[in-house]
Amino acid sequence: MPIDDHKRAEIEAQRAAAHETRRVTVPAMEAILYERFDVLDHGFVRVIDYMGDDAAIVQAARVSYGAGTRKVREDRALIRYLLRHRHTTPFEMCELKLHIKAPIFVARQWLRHRTASVNEYSARYSRLDREFYVPDPAHLQSVREEQIARQRASSSGMDDLFGWREAAETREELAAQSGTNKQGRDDSLTDEEARQALSRLDWVSTRAYGVYENLLNEDESGEKKDPDRAGLARELARAALPVNYYTQFYWKIDLHNLLHFLSLRADAHAQYEIRAYADVILDRIVAQWVPATHQAFRDYAMDAASLSTGALDVVRRMLAGEAVDQAKSGLSKREWRELMAVLGREP
Amino acid sequence: MPIDDHKRAEIEAQRAAAHETRRVTVPAMEAILYERFDVLDHGFVRVIDYMGDDAAIVQAARVSYGAGTRKVREDRALIRYLLRHRHTTPFEMCELKLHIKAPIFVARQWLRHRTASVNEYSARYSRLDREFYVPDPAHLQSVREEQIARQRASSSGMDDLFGWREAAETREELAAQSGTNKQGRDDSLTDEEARQALSRLDWVSTRAYGVYENLLNEDESGEKKDPDRAGLARELARAALPVNYYTQFYWKIDLHNLLHFLSLRADAHAQYEIRAYADVILDRIVAQWVPATHQAFRDYAMDAASLSTGALDVVRRMLAGEAVDQAKSGLSKREWRELMAVLGREP
Amino acid sequence: MPIDDHKRAEIEAQRAAAHETRRVTVPAMEAILYERFDVLDHGFVRVIDYMGDDAAIVQAARVSYGAGTRKVREDRALIRYLLRHRHTTPFEMCELKLHIKAPIFVARQWLRHRTASVNEYSARYSRLDREFYVPDPAHLQSVREEQIARQRASSSGMDDLFGWREAAETREELAAQSGTNKQGRDDSLTDEEARQALSRLDWVSTRAYGVYENLLNEDESGEKKDPDRAGLARELARAALPVNYYTQFYWKIDLHNLLHFLSLRADAHAQYEIRAYADVILDRIVAQWVPATHQAFRDYAMDAASLSTGALDVVRRMLAGEAVDQAKSGLSKREWRELMAVLGREP
């Protein structure tokens, strides 16, 4: 599975080919087709194919006969209108096919989204490579800094943070946990502690592969290593491998459902590892493919905020000059903090 | 909505444009792109876009890095294997976008399939054209002949036919109907009766459009016809139009779900009108797009037969030399007839 | 299809039966089970079955073993949290099965939602009843008043209204229409014009049924009316019937997808006729079934507002004391009006 010379040659062969087509074509997507965007330590995202562009969304919304003679500015306005008012079906008319390589625990979150088509590399029938994810200490550090920034943005020095930490706590309630919550990546981890933790993770991952190979009793070409004993089936031997091992899949999804995926997985509440993939897809692929939709999605969904009836009431009262505080707001403490953050006000 | 000169020019403009792409391209599909396949009296199917080809199915099944160096013969064998053993996910990796024009009652059956993306022309916001479906008397005749042929193929002269008629009767049971079943297109319709029936259908459809226009009180450019009175909203005025009026939609679906649609709608049990569309899609579009898949689908799905445990038992006994008849078969009369038809034996 | 004495007896028989169950049960739903909620002139909604309640959502979110010992107050808080933060999967754990009777054009909008299970009465195999929808003049009047209210709420006397009219206009742009827009139910319709329009609609609907019966050549029990001629198949004869004829279907959907349906169809932008059904489902059924979810849905979705990055910027500036107007807002005129309406401010 690592990208060796043979695979590199296959990719290059595809990139070199040029065909003539009457279909809608996006030059910026052609430029990145089949290329590998690196993510995490061994992962990647590759665009395998795409269908449609910004104009195809408009064309479908109009159920029109041709590409039309509308101006780009008009198309852009209509796309913004459609996205703002949740007319989602025209966005389903564009399609993207990706080749993903990601740790199993990331793939598990990813494939929970049910509106895509998937073909995954089969560890039942094929041998997995010795490639597993170990977080970069620098990432741990940046996550720590993010947390501290969030903590400062929150209402006080208390350990009840705004942001993903908060989500975690509520999830904690789900799990009926008591005691001190140690969710998220603890911000008090020292460099030495981080180094030791990652070293242990590396150790157990490596040992697991040793067991895997021993159970399989075969080398990379599928030949028996020890000719005097039987190996275990691949479907059973893989049971030994941890969820940080890499898997691969082809993933095909329409633009509407892709945006929904990104709104959840490129969000600050998503786990860092899947967010790393979502960020690449959103800002390096979608932005090239359908720039008008990308901008509208940023403005009306990704970076927008939803205000409840209670929050709207507070904003109206504030605009009318009333000095509203949490006690008088009718909102819970958490909702109040969320609203103040959205409004960019220190409580 | 009729294809006028303006629309023809738009279509031609799209057909004339040529772009360069690195994507998988199917020359036979390029040749028919945007063209209109006529169906029924005013309907059509047009290919707007496609993604993938036979080789893309194999590539996804292998989760491979490039197009691979496999031979066409090997790809074909794998496609047949995948289809035979219901490994359906690789077929989801191809996508087709069509522009359809069909009577409302056909669109109603069509859009019952929930795995496609749809943008339909809105009679709420837009004016419908004066185009409605009236069956061709020749079609009525050919349907009659089909029925008679089926009747002959059935076990006897009784009115309990094999095929769609049979389905209809059971559906009758659903509807708890009693009395003589007059399902399907009656084979005793004379030419004169057919002419009169179609004439009545034409009359009421035309009158309905008159009411529609009167309620709208606007001409084709949206201007008031009678300036002294208000028109009804389009969303209400359309309530007067019968279900044989034409509608249009963009329809995007993956190959696996398309094949499922075709297995039901290109089937002899499907209503003639939707079958007319399904036949065009199956034999004039899918056959061009993914020829290996098309052939495998014909062999293993469309023209294949499923044998129940009871039917398999009968076949085994017959092959062992036993003279099995319905009474000794353990099958119901209907299942027995179905089996005899599948085995090409006159009971 | 009309609810005659026989059907009434069937419904009463089901209502009279009482079974013992260990399943989650909602007494308020038991009280309305199988009952008919009237909608429009001949339509209805009936609850046929339900699965789960508010507590079942919490139980699934916790993946817990039993019903748990949590207090109602805690469950309510968690439901609000889940809905606010788009943790939608637990809401899929509740299911509702309805029996709907609605005009065909309403069913067409309804069944565009693809995440439900549907069994519709078949006009291909069964005879349709002489029941069609004609709007109540009072409804026309109330719609007119609604429109006028919206018009007053809008920024000026110009014909560019806030609300559904606005959506219509943009849809107009989709349809590339020019000239005066006569979308929505025109507010200048006089009583006499309304009476005449409805009378014409009634006339053409009645005539269509006459043609339908003539084509069928059968009475209600399925017997030939004119024994000397053949009738047309039901699947063809129904082509004569307008889209205001009533159809029926069983409709089964999970709570998450039901709320999504209601957020679109109980919205002021939805057509009046489907909104009439959505309102009944939301406030007379969902409110009884899962009261905590119903309230949260009202607060965080139905009656909430989404603020774009641009709109948030405006609110922040206004709260900081700046006198922002449309010109300085960076918003389009339409977005500005929408924001002012959300903030309850006359522009």
Add this chain to the structure above:
Amino acid sequence: MPIDDHKRAEIEAQRAAAHETRRVTVPAMEAILYERFDVLDHGFVRVIDYMGDDAAIVQAARVSYGAGTRKVREDRALIRYLLRHRHTTPFEMCELKLHIKAPIFVARQWLRHRTASVNEYSARYSRLDREFYVPDPAHLQSVREEQIARQRASSSGMDDLFGWREAAETREELAAQSGTNKQGRDDSLTDEEARQALSRLDWVSTRAYGVYENLLNEDESGEKKDPDRAGLARELARAALPVNYYTQFYWKIDLHNLLHFLSLRADAHAQYEIRAYADVILDRIVAQWVPATHQAFRDYAMDAASLSTGALDVVRRMLAGEAVDQAKSGLSKREWRELMAVLGREP
């Protein structure tokens, strides 16, 4: 996560409660509600809720007002007809909610099915228990015996087996593997080799949990173990755990999609571990819930066979007295063997 006394009490409390309902109720399902069916070494399946029964399928197919007065025999005949002719929508009208506990690699195969609703226990927010799957040596033995039986049933002593092994080989082709195929559970594994393999799997799984706990640095109540250092976040620590660790999920699915799932996962080609779950669901739950559907599914789907156009041609020729062999059949060797097996003939 293990079922301790507290959980047992919660389950018993639910089982003890009895409510009155007007809904369709299946006494045989009430009897097993909430109970635990053991699967594998630590797994289980529990029925949490159900909606509908055999009669509800018929009621939906008829779009009827009440439960109807049809006889059980008639309902049974209709269910068989619907299933035989792929009228699948009425089967969507029944719904089942299960609580599953299964190894992660089984859950990964399970959740590839996209038509169900899922809530999974979150290893991101919650601590996983020390429970992992190690195959029972007896299972390994029974799998071996199954294989040998299949080998004998196949055309010759060659290693090209009929059945799942064959599928595996073709999958091998997918993975472009060469050399000796070591798919499936090798039949030459000695008892001592099996013991050693399972011991290694146990060892690495246990060590992985040790690393997990060390990384977390917290005890079961969430308290720090070593107060002088920070623990890793749960979402990261879980990266160390192998895919044989147990997870849990609530899983809700309609009957049609459940049958589709079972047709693939209770099939002999499915991996033993997921088949163990599918068998329990099919024969201990579905058989109790909808017995007529269960029998029809066995007869027309699970134990039926699909004959391609080529296979049908062979059968017809054989019935006509021709002595057909593979060379004259027009079928590939593999298809010929498959057909002979279906017909119960030694080639």
